[in-house]
Structures are given as structure tokens and as C-alpha cells.
Amino acid sequence: MKLGKPLYLLFLLTTTQTLAGERAVLSCEAAHLDTNKTVPVKIVSAITKQRIATAQWPLGYPTIAINESEFSRLPELSRHFVYYHECAHLVKQLKDEAQVDCVALEMMRDQQQVSKYEMRLLVDELSTSLGLSRRWTNLLKCEAFIHSSTD
Numbered sequence: 585m586k587l588g589k590p591l592y593l594l595f596l597l598t599t600t601q602t603l604a605g606e607r608a609v610l611s612c613e614a615a616h617l618d619t620n621k622t623v624p625v626k627i628v629s630a631i632t633k634q635r636i637a638t639a640q641w642p643l644g645y646p647t648i649a650i651n652e653s654e655f656s657r658l659p660e661l662s663r664h665f666v667y668y669h670e671c672a673h674l675v676k677q678l679k680d681e682a683q684v685d686c687v688a689l690e691m692m693r694d695q696q697q698v699s700k701y702e703m704r705l706l707v708d709e710l711s712t713s714l715g716l717s718r719r720w721t722n723l724l725k726c727e728a729f730i731h732s733s734t735d
Contacts, residue, residue: 612671617644639673646674686726
């Protein structure tokens with residue numbers, strides 16, 4: 585059956601829970617568009633073939649919609665990066681993907697203490713999982729990588 589628009593199933597998870605298969609707690613807070621109050625970002629399981637995840641504001645509420653089938657196929661570090669990439673869109677309200685990627689890497693470093701070595705592994709994982717792209721190697725030019733610990 586073909587649908588004109590993505591169907592969203594509302595399986596809400598709080599930001600203090602882990603996504604399926606995650607060892608780490610992923611946490612994100614962003615401003616509600618109507619009230620400008622900082623609120624926990626909602627996570628919804630969304631059926632869509634075009635994307636792995638997307639940041640959106642249904643009714644003004646910051647939300648990350650995830651294609652669980654595609655998301656779960658990614659290695660753990662890559663899943664965390666995708667999550668924080670969408671979180672960065674919601675928190676900073678940036679459109680530039682390179683800037684958002686760097687903010688996501690910074691969030692991973694600060695919230696999960698991801699080391700420089702793990703950041704290099706992330707670049708390899710993303711290249712393998714999502715295809716070779718200069719976008720992934722450009723992560724090594726981000727301030728979060730340059731100024732991270734050397735292990």
C-alpha cells in the first residue's frame with residue numbers, strides 16, 4: 585500500500601530512556617516553538633523510506649522522528665551521531681549540515697565523553713554504513729575533534 589505522506593506511529597520515549605539496543609542514555613532538550621521554554625525532545629518511531637531520522641516541530645514541540653528499521657541497522661556510534669545531529673537541528677535551529685554535524689560531534693564529546701579515537705571510528709562507520717562522502721571526513725575538521733582528548 586502506497587501512502588501519500590509518512591505515517592507516524594507515536595511511540596514516545598522520554599529522553600532519559602535508551603533507544604532500542606542502546607547502551608548509553610541519549611539526552612536532548614530544545615525550545616518549544618510556541619512557548620520558547622526548554623523541554624525534553626520527543627522521539628517518535630516514524631515510517632519513512634527517504635530518511636533515517638529528521639528533526640521537526642509538530643505543534644511546536646521539538647521532536648526527532650526515527651525510521652527504526654534503518655536506524656537500528658547502523659552501528660552504535662553512528663546511531664548516536666544521527667540522534668545528536670537531529671538534536672543539533674532542534675537546539676541550534678541551523679540549516680547548514682556541516683555546522684550541524686560539528687555541533688552533533690561536540691554534543692557526543694560533551695555528553696558521552698567520546699574520545700578522538702572513537703570519533704575516527706565514527707567517520708569509518710558512517711563511511712561504511714552511509715557511503716563514502718567528504719561529509720564524514722570533514723568531521724575531523726570540527727573543533728570538537730581538533731580540541732578533544734588524544735586517546
